[in-house]
Amino acid sequence: MPPESxxxxxxxxxxxxxxxxxxxxxxxxATDSELRVIVWNRWMExxxxxxxxxxxxxxxxxxxxxxxxxxxxxxxxxALAGRIxxxxxxxxxxxxxxxxxxxELEFTEMPQxxxxxxxxxxxxxxxxxxxxEDVSDRLASEAELRKQIxxxxxxxxxxxxxxxxxxxxxxTLSHEMRNPLNAVIGWTRTLTDRATVDPVLLTRALRVIDRxxxxxxxxxxxxxxxxxxxAGKLRLELQSVDVPVVALAAVDVIMPMAKAKRIEVRxxxxxxxxxxxxxxxxxxxxxxxxxxxGVKFTEPGGRIDLRVxxxxxxxxxxxxxxxxxxxxxxxxxxxxxxxxxxxSSARRFGGLGLGLALVRELVDLHGGTVRAESExxxxxxxxxxxxxxxxxxxxxxxxxxxxxxxxxxxxxxEMRVLVVEDEADSRELLVETLSxxxxxxxxxxxxxxxxxxxxxxxxxxLPHVIVSDLGMPKEDGYxxxxxxxALPEAEGGHVPAIALTGYANPEDRRRALGAGYHGHVAKPMxxxxxxxxxxxxxxxGGIRP
Numbered sequence: 001m002p003p004e005s006x007x008x009x010x011x012x013x014x015x016x017x018x019x020x021x022x023x024x025x026x027x028x029x030a031t032d033s034e035l036r037v038i039v040w041n042r043w044m045e046x047x048x049x050x051x052x053x054x055x056x057x058x059x060x061x062x063x064x065x066x067x068x069x070x071x072x073x074x075x076x077x078x079a080l081a082g083r084i085x086x087x088x089x090x091x092x093x094x095x096x097x098x099x100x101x102x103x104e105l106e107f108t109e110m111p112q113x114x115x116x117x118x119x120x121x122x123x124x125x126x127x128x129x130x131x132x133e134d135v136s137d138r139l140a141s142e143a144e145l146r147k148q149i150x151x152x153x154x155x156x157x158x159x160x161x162x163x164x165x166x167x168x169x170x171x172t173l174s175h176e177m178r179n180p181l182n183a184v185i186g187w188t189r190t191l192t193d194r195a196t197v198d199p200v201l202l203t204r205a206l207r208v209i210d211r212x213x214x215x216x217x218x219x220x221x222x223x224x225x226x227x228x229x230x231a232g233k234l235r236l237e238l239q240s241v242d243v244p245v246v247a248l249a250a251v252d253v254i255m256p257m258a259k260a261k262r263i264e265v266r267x268x269x270x271x272x273x274x275x276x277x278x279x280x281x282x283x284x285x286x287x288x289x290x291x292x293x294g295v296k297f298t299e300p301g302g303r304i305d306l307r308v309x310x311x312x313x314x315x316x317x318x319x320x321x322x323x324x325x326x327x328x329x330x331x332x333x334x335x336x337x338x339x340x341x342x343x344s345s346a347r348r349f350g351g352l353g354l355g356l357a358l359v360r361e362l363v364d365l366h367g368g369t370v371r372a373e374s375e376x377x378x379x380x381x382x383x384x385x386x387x388x389x390x391x392x393x394x395x396x397x398x399x400x401x402x403x404x405x406x407x408x409x410x411x412x413x414e415m416r417v418l419v420v421e422d423e424a425d426s427r428e429l430l431v432e433t434l435s436x437x438x439x440x441x442x443x444x445x446x447x448x449x450x451x452x453x454x455x456x457x458x459x460x461x462l463p464h465v466i467v468s469d470l471g472m473p474k475e476d477g478y479x480x481x482x483x484x485x486a487l488p489e490a491e492g493g494h495v496p497a498i499a500l501t502g503y504a505n506p507e508d509r510r511r512a513l514g515a516g517y518h519g520h521v522a523k524p525m526x527x528x529x530x531x532x533x534x535x536x537x538x539x540x541g542g543i544r545p
Contacts, residue, residue: 027132030119035060035076038127047134075116079128084117177219180212211256217524222354229361233507236279236365240390243315244269244308246280250287251306254295262300265291270309274389278366286362289355290319290383297381298323313389314368320382326374334372335360356383363387412531413438415538416461420450420468420480421500426523430467430500433527434534447475451483454492462492465534470501470512477501481516496537500525 027047030039037060040052055063060076067073075085113135119127187205191197197205228234247269258265276283287306294304302322309316326334335356356372363370368387374380417439421427427443434441442463444450454462466484470477477499487493498519499512509520518537521530 026134028130029060030127030129031060031076032127033080033125035128037063039129044132075114076128079116079118080125082118082125084115087112087114087116177216180216183212184209184216213524222358225358226354226361229358229365234361234365235507236282238277238279240275241278241280241283242273242275243283243317243387244271244273246284247287247306247308247317250284250291253284253288254291257292257295258304261295261298261302263295263298264303266303266305268305268307268309273308273310273315274313276315276366276387277390278387282362283366286359286385287317287319289359290385293355293383294319294321294323294381297321297325310389311386314386315389317385317387318382320380322380324381325377325379326372326381327377331372331374335370359383359385411438412534414440415465415534416440416463417442417534418450418453418463418466418495419443420445420447420466420472420477422446422469422472426469429525433525433530434467437531439534447472447477447480447483450480454484454487454495458491463495464538466495466497467500467530467534468497468517470499470503470508477512477517478515485516496540498530498533498537500530 025043027043028039028041029037029044032038036057037055038057040050040055045051050063061068061073067076072087075087078085113133115131117129118125119129187209191202191205225234247267251265251267255265291304291306298304298321304319304321307316307318360370363385366387368385370383370385373382373384412434415438417434419427419430419434419441421430421443422445424445427445431441431443442453444453450466450468457463468477468480472480481497484495484497485493496518497516498521499517500521500523501508501512502523512520518540519533521533
């Protein structure tokens with residue numbers, strides 16, 4: 001094509017491109033075959049900060065040398081050769097370096113996508129044409145989509161991990177529950193299958209049965225406590241607590257386990273430690289769980305140290321051991337529920353992985369803090385609990401001890417007790433236990449039998465105390481106490497009653513007391529706790545055993 005005709009063609013096509021470019025919402029510019037700018041639309045003026053009158057006729061590569069630096073001039077050579085190319089520079093990059101160096105204007109750089117192609121007249125290539133698109137919204141949508149996908153992938157992985165953890169926990173629970181049951185059932189059958197039993201063997205068997213049954217009860221209590229905490233139903237019975245006294249009680253409970261493994265337990269209890277506002281039963285549970293954890297993970301011949309002392313305005317309790325220690329990888333998870341450093345079937349240490357989780361939950365409920373420290377496996381562990389000190393008002397004198405509190409002997413001499421229990425084995429055990437303590441016991445199996453017995457004894461030898469189960473068929477312990485309290489005094493309406501039940505959480509206790517019972521004792525029955533509750537109820541009812 002002659003130069004004059006080529007120039008006319010370029011001008012014609014430039015006019016057409018300019019007219020078309022103003023109809024689009026994208027950037028558009030064109031060059032001749034020498035890469036001189038012949039079209040620069042309003043979008044380019046607005047975003048590049050360069051007016052078309054100042055840029056037309058100038059070399060694109062001189063205006064934007066960065067194109068050469070980044071190798072994008074290749075795309076323009078391809079366009080002059082008749083090939084189309086697409087340039088996509090990603091979220092934090094651009095094709096042209098926006099904003100241009102114009103001190104009077106401020107422009108926001110944007111992610112761009114560019115399409116570079118030949119400007120054609122018939123079969124001749126007379127230049128290039130470039131379209132630029134702001135892809136911020138598209139990339140933001142893609143980023144949001146990726147984020148949602150990542151969230152879904154994480155949620156799925158979390159759900160799968162939760163399922164694996166549940167399966168592992170159920171497997172562990174089955175193992176931990178069956179182990180003590182195996183010992184209880186095995187020794188029970190051994191004793192019952194023999195015509196005569198050596199006294200030494202009998203003593204040994206009973207100790208094994210007692211130890212394993214107690215372990216099962218503690219596992220059940222831990223599971224119930226976790227459920228109560230998760231449901232927000234665990235309540236504290238707050239009062240002023242002398243932590244060293246509670247600590248000594250926890251040590252007494254743990255000593256048989258420690259002695260069995262030849263583990264030395266040392267205590268350092270500062271008598272000047274401030275009292276705290278807390279639930280003594282739950283505080284003892286905290287200390288017992290920490291000591292129990294130490295016994296479990298300490299080798300025979302090792303040592304556990306328990307220290308209680310004041311620390312600033314707080315009470316500090318420290319339990320340290322010379323045992324297995326905690327790996328740095330597991331240390332951040334040591335207080336999580338159902339987490340164990342080794343959950344395999346070949347693990348050395350048993351348990352459900354709940355003890356330390358309960359420690360943290362109970363300490364939190366008391367407004368305190370707990371932390372774990374260890375230098376690694378084989379180097380022992382240290383657990384530190386801090387609770388805020390309680391300021392007590394000045395008091396004068398001491399309260400007179402009650403008769404039942406000063407009478408240490410577990411005796412119920414000359415006391416009449418009516419037992420209401422639908423399960424024959426439990427009823428027989430209660431009769432035997434209370435009779436051994438000197439009580440005169442009458443036992444019945446239902447609510448209606450109990451009311452009939454009261455009518456029979458009215459005015460003559462009414463029981464001093466009623467001990468009743470709560471969960472019974474047809475009419476339960478709540479129905480019984482309502483009907484008893486509706487009776488005249490001469491027919492037993494005033495007789496104090498104790499609820500002895502497997503419904504053992506604090507809500508059950510409050511409900512029983514609210515219904516008219518004077519005390520609440522949880523199953524499995526603690527003999528001393530039941531006797532103490534009976535004697536206290538008798539005193540509350542004006543009867544001195």
